[in-house]
Amino acid sequence: MTDFPADSILVVLEATPTGELASSAAGLLAAAAQIGTPVALAVTAPGQAQSLAELAAALGAERVLAVETTSTQSELTIPYVDALAAAAARIAPEAVLISNSTDGRD
Amino acid sequence: MKIVVLVKEVPDTYGERKLDLETGLADRAASEAVLDEISERALEVALSHADAHDDVEVVAMSMAPESAATTIRKGLAMGAASAVHIADPGLAAADLGLTARTLAAAIRRTGFDLVITGNLSTDGSGGVIPAMLAELLEVPNATALSSVEISEGSVSGTRNVEGGTMRVSAPLPAVISITEALPDARFPNFKGIMAAKKKPFETLSAADLGIEPEDLSVAMSIMTAIAEKPPRSAGVKITDEGDGGTRIAEFLIENRLV
Numbered sequence: 282m283t284d285f286p287a288d289s290i291l292v293v294l295e296a297t298p299t300g301e302l303a304s305s306a307a308g309l310l311a312a313a314a315q316i317g318t319p320v321a322l323a324v325t326a327p328g329q330a331q332s333l334a335e336l337a338a339a340l341g342a343e344r345v346l347a348v349e350t351t352s353t354q355s356e357l358t359i360p361y362v363d364a365l366a367a368a369a370a371r372i373a374p375e376a377v378l379i380s381n382s383t384d385g386r387d
Numbered sequence: 388m389k390i391v392v393l394v395k396e397v398p399d400t401y402g403e404r405k406l407d408l409e410t411g412l413a414d415r416a417a418s419e420a421v422l423d424e425i426s427e428r429a430l431e432v433a434l435s436h437a438d439a440h441d442d443v444e445v446v447a448m449s450m451a452p453e454s455a456a457t458t459i460r461k462g463l464a465m466g467a468a469s470a471v472h473i474a475d476p477g478l479a480a481a482d483l484g485l486t487a488r489t490l491a492a493a494i495r496r497t498g499f500d501l502v503i504t505g506n507l508s509t510d511g512s513g514g515v516i517p518a519m520l521a522e523l524l525e526v527p528n529a530t531a532l533s534s535v536e537i538s539e540g541s542v543s544g545t546r547n548v549e550g551g552t553m554r555v556s557a558p559l560p561a562v563i564s565i566t567e568a569l570p571d572a573r574f575p576n577f578k579g580i581m582a583a584k585k586k587p588f589e590t591l592s593a594a595d596l597g598i599e600p601e602d603l604s605v606a607m608s609i610m611t612a613i614a615e616k617p618p619r620s621a622g623v624k625i626t627d628e629g630d631g632g633t634r635i636a637e638f639l640i641e642n643r644l645v
Contacts, residue, residue, distance in 0.1 A: 297550030304549070357546075357555060358518065358528060383506075383531040383548050386514040 288317035291374035300329040305380035310341045323347045358387040390433040391499045394426035396455040397510040411610045425505030427572035434466045463583035464575030475593040477600040482608040487519035492596035502562040517564035527557035533568035
């Protein structure tokens, strides 16, 4: 397993139902880049991880962790929280950045 | 069915709102205190369900200083059957985590089938209490609903998120939060105001709920700095001398508004 930089900042990306990055992604990744190394987490529908990762990389994400799951279409909050908890345990980031949106607050 | 509605006393948004620059606490004397409008809408969701169905009990609950009792009583005047007020000086500077732990303990003590809250308060605008409560109470959450249908055993609704609208539903017991899309609340009438005086009004301390506000084994947020909001500066006036449109466009581009 690859090591993650000690100054990793874990950025939780939000995606729209059509597989685009939410508009908050650019701001979150830019903010993360100012205080450390941006590591992005994307929880997506099956088949969307690669394109989301490329979009996030274009916005400055150094690494992207992606989870492809059908559960985001049937469950609120829990799939994201589970993925975030697992990612935070793996990366041990200095901070976690989340959008102040309806899903982000959950 | 028992519905617990969380209500909050907030400074009136029409007045000036201030924080005490020494303690960082809301300066409650600086503005008129009112029941948050989103709390009233949350209460309306519960009350209109109670109007249309038998055996629905609505409880208004709040964690607030003792002085907020009058505001909470407005919930009784509107039609809630009883109120629970958690008032404890030790909770004065509670962060979101402590607030959620305290409210969850009170909700468990009261018992519930459904908890209804506003999506965001107008003063703190944290918006995370509903999800925290659902986690602590170990029940599903459905937040930011712009329409709500309550039935025997489940709750469902519409949820607006970035890029779409969801239909969600959850089995009861559950926690939901609602948005301003839901209807305005009813006004308390004279009969309601008189009846409110006889309704049960329970006041609890943190100790009654087994909550230790100074428990340092739990992570908490600490305020490190506070400053008064700078006065709003005057806007830019653009006088049209034939180039008004261009100058407005330039202004918007310069300020990254387009």
